[in-house]
Amino acid sequence: MKSVFKKLFLTYTFIYTFSFFAQAESYQISLLTCDPGDEIYSVFGHSAIRIIDQETGEDIVYNYGTFDFNAPYFVVKFTQRTLDYMLSVTTFDRFIYEYQYFQRNVREQVLDLNEEQKLEVIKFLKINSLPENKLYRYDFFYDNCATRIRDLFEEVLGKQLKWNEINDPEEKSFRDLIDEYVYPLPWYDLGIDLALGSVIDAKASEREKQFLPDYMEMAFERASIEGDGPTRPLVKSQRVILEFPERNLSGSLFNPYLIMWLIAIIFMVITYLGYKRKRLFVGFDVTLFGALGLIGLLVAVLWFLTFHSQTKWNWNILWAFPGHLVLVYGLLKKNASAWVRKYLMFALIMADAAVVFWILGWQSFHPSLIPIMLVIILRTNFLYYNYEKSKSSIKLK
Template identity: 40%
Template sequence: MKRLLLALYLLVWLCFPSFSRQAPDSLKNCSLRITLLTCAPGEELYSTFGHTAIRVQDSLAGVDAVYNYGTFEFAPDFYSKFIRGKLLYSLSVEAFPDFLYTYHVESRSVVEQELQLSCAEKIKLYSALQINALEENRHYKYDFLFDNCTTRARDIVANNTASPVIFNNILPANVPSFRNLIHSYLDKGHEPWSKLGIDILLGAKLDRKVTNLQSMFLPDYLLKGFDSARVNGKYLVSAPAPVLTMPSPLASSGIFTPMVCFTLLFLVVLFLSLKKGKRTSRALLIFDFLFFFILGLAGLLLLFMWFGTDHTVTSNNYNLAWALPTHVILAFFIGKRSLWVSSYFKSVFWLSIILIITWFFLPQQLNLSLLPIALLIAWRSWNLAKNPSYGTERDHNKG
């Protein structure tokens, strides 16, 4: 009954401009309170960048719910859909205590910013969230950069204010790229192997400079964006207030980073390459086959991610300069006395040298820990181009 009276009151207020001038004071008694929740990063890769959700409290109806655009179903075809860029995320609704309990267990802090909207705007936003949560509307195709749980929260708020939301600039003078922003979180989260994987799979489009609005695909940047945003000259949100304060669960990554591991691999193979002997030659034969075959498989994966998926940032990938898909075939001919095999690896050698020289000037920022891999490709290719049969007759006679 109280909600019906409130709705009738708002209808009168919206329909009669002369009455609306007297409304602001009474609208302070609106039963709705809507806040933006920003959650700190966690240990798992999916939580490395934090999270955003919207909390709705209705004192009349006794509602305290969280609208969460970051829900997905871990079905048997989860990985297949994720790789192909067809994974659906959903808007879910859960009780605030249940939501907060999850973050308490994961030791992730939560802060909230209350939306400074009129009662009419709050009701409109709440209605939009409820419509979004219907089964026929709640699913969407996830895009990490342009359509995720954070951008969805930003857009539904911005689309339900009476006047446009004006976002102040939150970017530094040296505007970062998407990759720069992602790296900053992976470095804080001590995720060097995840950083390597992302740098390998995502192409040159990730190196575009972000716009002010685009930077808000990250929860912390949306918090900053909302903190200074204005509607009709008034601040959109109140100052951030802690809801849950927890110690960070992030731990160090250890000493076996990609750079350390790949550098050690390069030094070991370099040592074996300089050492003579039949056993060494056999070991190098096995290594070269596995090494170039794996590089070829990586190249095929990059081609598939470029042409066979719906992902928007896996195209134009310069990692194909070292992960040549043709290695999958040539790996089976390693060690054969053949001029064409020697010519192939000579070409690979020169391509690797060019890649190493231009490493820091490419349109795509390649992961620095791949530099030892590029050096290893150049070294082994040079050896294979000179001596594809693994050692001279004198070396084999040494036994």
């Protein structure tokens, strides 16, 4: 009797094991890397996981980069970093349609996983896609559509996954990495440099660079699996799914560099005329410091009232300071106020400090801001020495 049970047990174990590995053998798992688009949310590219069941023909994509545009208070949540992203599951045809429509290149890397590893990846994704698990708090550098995939394979493969990092990699800060993508889009570049603080001037490790889909694609190409047989590359094969002619992002005259220098020239001219005619032309300063105060208010909100780690320690606040709005009030008063001159000296010191911070490398500011900082230094100097005299002459009249 015991021998009969033993035979049945061995037979069942063999059948289960055989069906287990046969099922896994039918799956193909690959990494999809999508080139950048023209919108701010797509300018850094995208990553997703494709799973094909070659027996049934099922072809699905797991996508960590989706969110609900119709979520209540969407803009507020997005700004505060309280908007949840989600893992969505869709068919490959539906996924690829968007990239076909917007003419964005898509590449595929088929991964050389063994049967057990394939099933572990599928199990991980299915559990992750459950309603109670699919939402996560997005972080651009540390928890996004690319890093989630990287973390998945590190979890499944463990010490078997070797990234084979470059021995002498080029040192790049997080800001340098962003600039590679937004440099052709100068207004996006300026906006990002205004919003993000000195923390993104830190050097990124090779692993940290994988927050960008292109860098993760290169990391997967270098990676290998060892410990379950002969060491083999992580990527078994790769191909181009969609390829379009290279986009020609021609520069526009309406760019921050030209605009900022035009503003600087205008203020140089009115300062010269003001010196000659003994006038302040305070309307220009009201516009300038009003705009700077509003920018400073945004910087302060992003620094102190949101959960973004990258908007902290933003020294743009030295030249774009919310208190400049109070200066606007002082400049509009008919009678001179002693505090206005003191504030002008404070604003001058703050602008000078911003230049020092830049030179010392404590934070890299956008190059188009050079003329604006020069204007602040010029006008605070001019107003400091002429404010009370000009207001007194108006009062005497």
